Amino acid sequence: MSYTILDASNLEAYLFSLPKIKAFFDADSLIIDEIGDGNLNFVFLVTSSSNGSRQLIIKQAVPYLRCVGESYPLSKERMTYEIRSLERFAQLSPHIPKIYHSDEEMSLLIMEYLNSHIIMRKGMIEGIEYPKFAEDISSFLANTLFKTSSLYLSSSDKRTLVSQFIGNSELCKLTEDFVFTAPFMEDETNAELPELSDVAERIANDLELKTKILHLKYKFMNQSDALLHGDLHTGSIMINQDETYVIDSEFAFVGPMGFDVGALIANLVMSWVSHTVQDNDSRYSDLILETINSVWQRFDEKFRTLWNETEESALLTKGFANDEILKSYQKQYMQTLLQESIGFAGCKIIRRQFGIAGVEDIRGIEDDAVREEANRLAISIGERFIKQYHTVKTTDDIMKLIKA
């Protein structure tokens, strides 16, 4: 079907035109709720009128930024990259909601409704513990990153993968602008935070910091390690006590692995900051630090296991490297990946303080003084992450940079 914007008036007819979806609902009519609270797309929860447990999510991109309107055009082809990446990730990991239907032409995705899960950021703000999270997300990261890299794919399959995502220019440009650029200079898109003007000025003129940011931005633009989610913060994760699902991958592209790992660490650090400045005891914030440690340790172990199970790849021809050479290279590879993750995490933390898009964990703090304390603590961690990422060798080093 050629592109048509769906709304309450035509969505039911469209869904009934898809035999598989019609069969799923098995009803005369559908209950349609527009539930999207995101910035970019329209999201509908559709429920069978005859069976309330038959529910699906319909997500459609429109050729503008939904939260602003038609005055902010943004190509609807972003959905193409969300579809392609979710379908690829779903082949590699169980931590993706079930996809019922996708249509690049319609910029549309029909997915499982996760009715017992919530956005992880909201859960963490409430101090909820997620005992399966470190295990699940480390598994998602290891499988999706390793198996879309030159350490696993053939040379030609890797280039095909790059070609499938190289067109996602607009969303990559948003990241380049809003993660690596605007927050570190005077820019009209930044949040108005006069109380932080001293820090903003310090950062804008810090030679070491900004030189390192340029290195990291350059890597973001020119290092095609693996297929990334591209925006893997705690708002892109649906979770409960038993299960973890990754959603909203419209920023997907083939880029540096550390950018996904770093996004996750950055958002865990910001939750730590939020709890540290607000909670009476350190129980939950200590748990967050343990989660950061555990995510990396498990990721590192799973990634190496996948690697050791791989006989041949674009990088490694059978017979090229003996076990000792391979282990030496792996050790350096994982250390560089950890370092780059911390560098990217630093950029992500600082951009969430100064930039257009804050995080609820910190921007949502009502008391001005406490919120400013959180901003300053987060910024100081971000600065240390960026300036010292090259020195990080273990997760203990990360803890030191957080608590310094």
Add this chain to the structure above:
Amino acid sequence: MSYTILDASNLEAYLFSLPKIKAFFDADSLIIDEIGDGNLNFVFLVTSSSNGSRQLIIKQAVPYLRCVGESYPLSKERMTYEIRSLERFAQLSPHIPKIYHSDEEMSLLIMEYLNSHIIMRKGMIEGIEYPKFAEDISSFLANTLFKTSSLYLSSSDKRTLVSQFIGNSELCKLTEDFVFTAPFMEDETNAELPELSDVAERIANDLELKTKILHLKYKFMNQSDALLHGDLHTGSIMINQDETYVIDSEFAFVGPMGFDVGALIANLVMSWVSHTVQDNDSRYSDLILETINSVWQRFDEKFRTLWNETEESALLTKGFANDEILKSYQKQYMQTLLQESIGFAGCKIIRRQFGIAGVEDIRGIEDDAVREEANRLAISIGERFIKQYHTVKTTDDIMKLIKA
């Protein structure tokens, strides 16, 4: 026109079907000579029968490796990448032969015949001096590399460029196999050189060397700095006392800049090795070292000048970096580029000793003992380049690694 293999029987009719080419020759008939001595393609020199100065080169790819025949299939689409890269380079630099006609469908390129130029490798073997070379090639490298990078292009133009070359998988795979892999292990494609078996074994088991080679191969596969020629040795350069032209860019892809710079340095070093072991005096070999120094110094200066003239790019938003920050980043950028160039040069030098494709400068030495001396000298330089590329800060450091 759909793909048809051209030969002496149908070439004239084809050329006369192209109005611009027919007008160029302005003759009733053409003299056709097949002159290709390369491995990959058919090359014809075509001359007007009524005017011997009206000459063009016709180059066509066939769907197999020309030097082996139909038993070694190789996609003729390689010519697509040669056409696209030469046309792009021609917009950026005068050091590309004039292109009269190109046809991706026909895998065909019609170019200026450089009748007073020779392949630079042959000239260097004869000890000919090329006073314009360092100036010309540094200008070619600075313009083509800088202006196809994120330091010059917009984010979206850079991604479009990557997409135009990402399909050149087969030729990239040849480089991955024959530059970074086979020469450093037991492989049936390697040259039979029993006299070097001690060195081959040392290299095959050298942990530090092979770990570094894996790093360099990974960069080749995953670092998309700029549009590269991809095979920039002295056999891909046509030269005389006044002019320098770059040809044969079928290996073009968006990769690490150091790979082109390094290819050039590697081939100058191998010429130095050849003259050092054969010449009675060091005049020409000293001149080669001065050429290496001069190519880098001029390249570095031109590259920075282009950079300083660029107000905005994918990497650098106006207002992000003050002059001091920019200079600091530039310094680190150029140093990393020099280091990576030396690392890649090391791989290229060693592969030309052990691998399937030698260089005439060394393989052409008739005296077995002198040739072995050259092989060993070249290999020892290659090993130092690979192991110590991270330590190189200036061209003096390169000279030390060469002469150690």
